[in-house]
Amino acid sequence: MTSGKFNMDDIMNCMHCGFCLPSCPTYRMTGKETQSPRGRIALMKGAALGQLELDAEFERNMYDCLGCRACETACPAGVPYGTMIEAAREAVEDKKLAERPMPFVKKLAFRHLFPHPKRMQALGTVLWGAQALGLQKLADKTGLIRILPREMAEMQKSVGRVASPFARAKRKRVMAAEAPVPEATAGVSGAEAAAARTDAAAQPLRVGFFTGCIMDVMFYETNQATAKLLAKAGCEVVFAEAQTCCGALHAHSGYKDGAKELAMRNIEAFERAGVDLIVNNAGGCGAALKEYHHWFHDDPAWHKRAMAFVAKMRDANELLAELPPLKLTKPVDAVVTYQDSCHLANGQGVRNQPRQLIRSIPGVQFVEMKGADSCCGSAGIYNITNYDKSMELLDDKMNNVKKTQARLIVTSNPGCLLQMKQGIIRAGLQDQMEAVHIMDLLERAL
Template sequence: MKLTKTGEGVLRKFDMDEIMNCMHCGFCLPACPTFRQTGLESYGPRGRIALMKGVANEKLSIDHEFEKNMFACLGCRACETACPAGVAYGSLIETARVVIEENKKSQAKPPLARKIAFEHLFPHPKRMEWMGTVLWAAQAAGLQNLASKTGLIKVLPRPLAEMQEAVETVASPKERKKRQLKMNAEKEKLFTVGLFTGCVMDVMFYETNQATARLLTKAGCDVVFVENQSCCGALHAHSGEMNGAKGLAKRNIEAFEKANVDFVVNNAGGCGAALKEYHHWFHDEPEWKERAMAFVEKMRDANELLAELPPLSFTKPMNVRITYQDSCHLAHGQGIRNQPRELIRSIPGAQYVELHQADSCCGSAGIYNMTNYDMSMQILDDKMEDVKKTKAHLIVTSNPGCLLQMKQGIIRTGMQDKIEAIHIMDLLARAL
């Protein structure tokens, strides 16, 4: 794959001021999971920024090696936390991937699977719901267990074959039909909030969304399941499909504008980071940037808002040892670290133990555990060694991808009888 655009055209894509802000000091390297695994400069933030600079100045080609280095990045943004110069690495890596994908599209049609996923599946909530129904039917018919027991599951690529073991029973169509589009506060109403349900979140973790809504009603909020919302666009943005991401952002902005709620609440760290950065996506569309900023001002992570509301009244002591794995995009992207821990500590009987390097990526990173399986599992196995040392009964996280990854980690280490992975909203609901 050769550089087909002019250097000037590529240069305009990159924020050269941001690239030049990198002092090449190396503070980012110990924080970077892929650099820690490989020791390769091109697998660290500093090296990747140097490669971006070379491409932007037309000294390097947009070739396979450049693509490999850019997509080997987890996008965890731990380097942003470590960086003394405050380099916005997250936006730089997204730009690099946009440049790569635009260059590839100028030479050949994108793979069919990619086109289906980004254009015909994730942007369409009804189709995602249908996929959930298919998965539920397969589980209800025992096909998932049968495939595992007979070995038929091995016909799938290894990442999918192992991941399916971590997938729990999804909600039935009958259960989904019971959802009330509005749930009223159980005491004096303080706010009306719109719950951002997400795409994968509402398919595979429907009960977690319902638990989040119940917690918010107990804390004094009317909760609205806003209609016509869509995928947040994070997966598109991280994969170089920025036009698709912006289209999804516009749909969500319009949907929540019409809902006229006090806050927009989400319970997925990865989605939340994207939702809170919508205004950065529209630097070339002033009208949409203004509307996006108004949307962002209303955005709250569920942990963030619950920590601000009157304390929940827990009635069920949980005499268990609990540890917490930070969602990268919640901790590094949104700066939300203390609130989840405070909520866990507020549960009667809970013994909280801090996880070593809790804010180091678990290796999930959207679809990274499928596109970069070996690296993802190396990172996960290291994480599970730290989890073992906590001797916790529960490992809690705040992102669906992290939750599936931790469930997979538990299976890989054979600890199914010793520890359970759970979303923090499900944990809090259980304590109620």
């Protein structure tokens, strides 16, 4: 049963037991019921029944949520809080759009930038040019960087070198497999996909690579490293044409119609690519991609196509853990710890595979971090929209990182990676510690 944007069945499934409270970062920070999953669901119920207005207070409580979905892992009733918070924000944004136009900055980002890969690549070229000319360093040294909002000025310090347009232009649409996948050792999912091909014995697993929007601009080399690892593991990697942003930021920000438009474009792009599986290397993107079918629950035709898309979707950690082990021969002699991506761990249930892959690297001394699966405060654009709370979470995270005495902090999501780099800078540990994406770390060991 639904009431407007709200699903009353999901709302009534919440037993108000409180198991979610210790797992919720905003509740731990504030101690306020309205800053907990249970409290927010109560507010949603009031709004759905017409007892509460979708006013500024309701909006603030919904957007103060990081969307880390740790409550879903803790919930004994299986309440789908992630979809519920998105529905609440969608209701807020629909009301606001009915009263006034979308703010310029949001309109620029959500309608004119993220959905257009060529514009994102052009933005990457501008950023590369600024770095190549030394403008980023100059702005830091002269203090000109202070003209940016504080949160943006701080974040830019953690942005690494962007690949040049010349390097990006060299990418081939298909990266050939270096060896065929032995069907008997390809893991359950890999084997099933290979068996579906009539020529599975002779042909490698054909994997479509989801590049992402920000990921392919700011972390192009990480995408290439991931493709290289998959090719080494025996996959033919296809960079599907016409793919676009996953739509996660749109959905998290209440613009579900925009998210669905992007989902349709991606589903069509990978249908045309004719791949056995689809892989991505960003925990936040992957959680959205694996939930496309929920976005089309009221559209039977697109729901069916979305189900087929979701059935093929894998995180890179998942697939590499299923395939024959990589031949990692170059030691990485370092103490390493792992920071879970919330949407990878809580949204996708992928926890053991990254740790398994890290431990397979020769020379690594893996140390588990206390609270590794607690949110680092990145949470999409939360570190921009809720800077102070984000930094409080990050500082707590860095205290746990220090206790591991790790030289490498590994994560599986671009936002988490930038956040951990910022944490290293805030802690003054630039000479002692490095944050790295797990795919880049694995490539170092090849």
